[in-house]
Amino acid sequence: MTGNIFIISEVTVVAILGIPTAIYLFFVYRSKAKPVEQLSETIANFGLFNSLYSVFLSMALVTLMVNFYTVQDDTSNEAEAIVSAMRLANGLSDATSLKLSLVAYAKSVVDYDLKAMQTGQMSAEASTAFDHLWDKAYNIKLATKNDESIHRALIADWSCPR
DSSP states (O other): OOSOHHHHHHHHHIIIIIHHHHHHHHHHHHSOSOTTTTHHHHHHHHHHHHHHHHHHHHHHHHHHHHHHHHHHHHHHHHHHHHHHHHHHHHTSSSOHHHHHHHHHHHHHIIIIIHHHGGGTSOOHHHHHHHHHHHHHHHTOOOOSHHHHHHHHHHHHHHHSOO
16 A cells, blocks of 8 residues: 555544544443543543544654655755766766766656656656666776776765665
């Protein structure tokens, strides 16, 4: 089951805690007992329901917040990697095609990958652009020792996990 974790958890909490409480209150209402006799029991049930609901709600919010911050950190790391790669590519003597591939990859992430993230997958367009970027990085012509050093740093920067 995929979807909004917050909504799913709220529906689950209401189903597990709210429905039995509502059924109990319905039977108390329908019974012929005086309300004062069952008042303390009703208050205790509402207190229990409120306590459990607040615990489940806080757990859902913490889970949602952790997921948000994980995605935010991953997005920041990806953006920093692209900026770092562009800066390194600026030091190469002939990196025009590599830079264009890098820009194409960044554009495909924004245009296609963000939408595909809703299903938990990488878009085909971004995957293709990423593969094309690696091909360009491996096939770049290195003219000087400086180019070799920068190229090695560029590949190492892309290869290390963030």
